[in-house]
Amino acid sequence: GQQLNQSPQSMFIQEGEDVSMNCTSSSIFNTWLWYKQDPGEGPVLLIALYKAGELTSNGRLTAQFGITRKDSFLNISASIPSDVGIYFCAGQRGGSYIPTFGRGTSLIVHP
């Protein structure tokens, strides 16, 4: 079953606002990944994190690998309408190619 707790479940924001979402686990992960799923499409990788404490940016997106290796967060700055979609976190343990996915955060951006 699911071992990642992702929150919030959904967000409704105004264009231009910043967004923050996070993922926590009772288990340690060696890799954290953040995916975005556009409506009607499959998830696409946004950011990958490989070291505890790592902070990585991809344009307006910033993600961090928690020091405890049990959590990660994703921030989106100055949101725009095309940020709409479902954001998934995924964790991978050492030696495993199989990611565990969170339930997703559904983001709606009002123009």
Place this chain on the structure above:
Amino acid sequence: DAGVIQSPRHEVTEMGQEVTLRCKPISGHDYLFWYRQTMMRGLELLIYFNNNVPIDDSGMPEDRFSAKMPNASFSTLKIQPSEPRDSAVYFCASSAGTSGRGWTGELFFGEGSRLTVL
């Protein structure tokens, strides 16, 4: 380079009918995954293959579900007989696994097959 290709994109069928979903992974990828996405359960891993061999099918809901990978460029997920509770979006994803450059952990997803069982 073509991504993961799934067919059909949409399927509407009646309860009891056989459903076959198809997937062509990215060339050179040696891992293939089948996921099911529903509002209630999110993304569930059904089964995955490594080098065409099923490694873990513990996520397959029941015996009505079966998956095959006869070669490196093709996989099928079959539901027989289908039931209304099987209605979902089914995703196929592939991954490169280890490589000389190291493994990134990235899964490449297809666009999904939306199944509706009436």
